[in-house]
Amino acid sequence: MSSGQAPSGVTLRRAVPADAGAVADVYLRSFATALPTVVRPRSDDEVRAYLRDVVVPHRETWVADAAHGGGRRIVGLMVLGDGALLSQLYLDPDWRGRGIGDRLVALAKERRPGGLELWTFQVNTPAHRFYERHGFVAVESTDGSGNEEREPDVRYVWTP
Numbered sequence: 001m002s003s004g005q006a007p008s009g010v011t012l013r014r015a016v017p018a019d020a021g022a023v024a025d026v027y028l029r030s031f032a033t034a035l036p037t038v039v040r041p042r043s044d045d046e047v048r049a050y051l052r053d054v055v056v057p058h059r060e061t062w063v064a065d066a067a068h069g070g071g072r073r074i075v076g077l078m079v080l081g082d083g084a085l086l087s088q089l090y091l092d093p094d095w096r097g098r099g100i101g102d103r104l105v106a107l108a109k110e111r112r113p114g115g116l117e118l119w120t121f122q123v124n125t126p127a128h129r130f131y132e133r134h135g136f137v138a139v140e141s142t143d144g145s146g147n148e149e150r151e152p153d154v155r156y157v158w159t160p
Contacts, residue, residue: 009066009067010064010065010066010067010075010076010098010100010103011064011065011066012062012063012064012065012103012104012107013062013063013065014060014061014062014063015056015061015062015063015077016056017052017056017057019056019061019063019074020048020051020052020055020056021048021052022063022073022074023051023055023056023061023063023074023077024044024047024048024051024052025074026074026075026076026077026090026091026092027047027051027077027088027090028044028047029092029093030090030091030092030093031090033093034093034124034126034127035121035123035124037123038121038123038149038151039149039150039151040149041148041149042148055079055088059079059080059081059087060079060080060081060111061077061078061079062077062078062079062080062104062107063076063077063078064076064077064091064095064100064103064104066095074092075091075092075094075095075100076089076090076091076092076095076100076101076104077089077090078104078107078108080108080111080112084112084114084115084116084117085116085117085118086105086108086112086116086117086118087118089101089104089105089108089118101130102134105131105134109158109160113160114160115157115158115159115160116136116157116158117155117156117157117158118131118136118155118156119147119153119154119155119156120153120154120156121149121151121152121153121154122141122151122152122153122154123151123152128154128156131156131158132156134158135158136156136157136158137156137157137158137159138154138155138156139155139156139157140154140155141153141154141155142154142155
């Protein structure tokens with residue numbers, strides 16, 4: 001299911017420039033909740049500017065847009081990078097466990113049918129379980145010296 005209205009009231013669609021602020025809100029809330037021990041190297045304002053000026057306009061960015069309070073609200077985001085890279089997948093903490101992440105991974109597989117790879121932090125064990133449930137396999141672990149956060153990470157690969 002790549003787009004359109006789902007029974008849950010959540011639509012997956014390409015992000016537009018006007019979504020950048022809401023995308024940043026989801027990213028920041030999700031990161032703070034899921035990774036409280038990981039030190040972000042950039043301020044909230046720097047994250048917001050990067051998402052607004054680089055990610056949303058220049059990367060394949062998808063949002064999960066949900067019916068909420070009589071309107072619509074962005075509750076998830078996914079960014080596909082060059083080649084097989086699934087560079088970001090974040091959900092609003094209040095919207096986890098509703099199948100939205102499953103739908104975003106299915107969309108990523110549809111968009112990159114030749115395979116996917118991603119990095120996640122070693123401390124993020126819920127993410128490990130999530131990706132492994134979707135057929136990803138851990139193929140490499142590092143001490144974190146290669147990422148901005150300097151946090152040990154794991155590379156996962158999905159091969160169809």
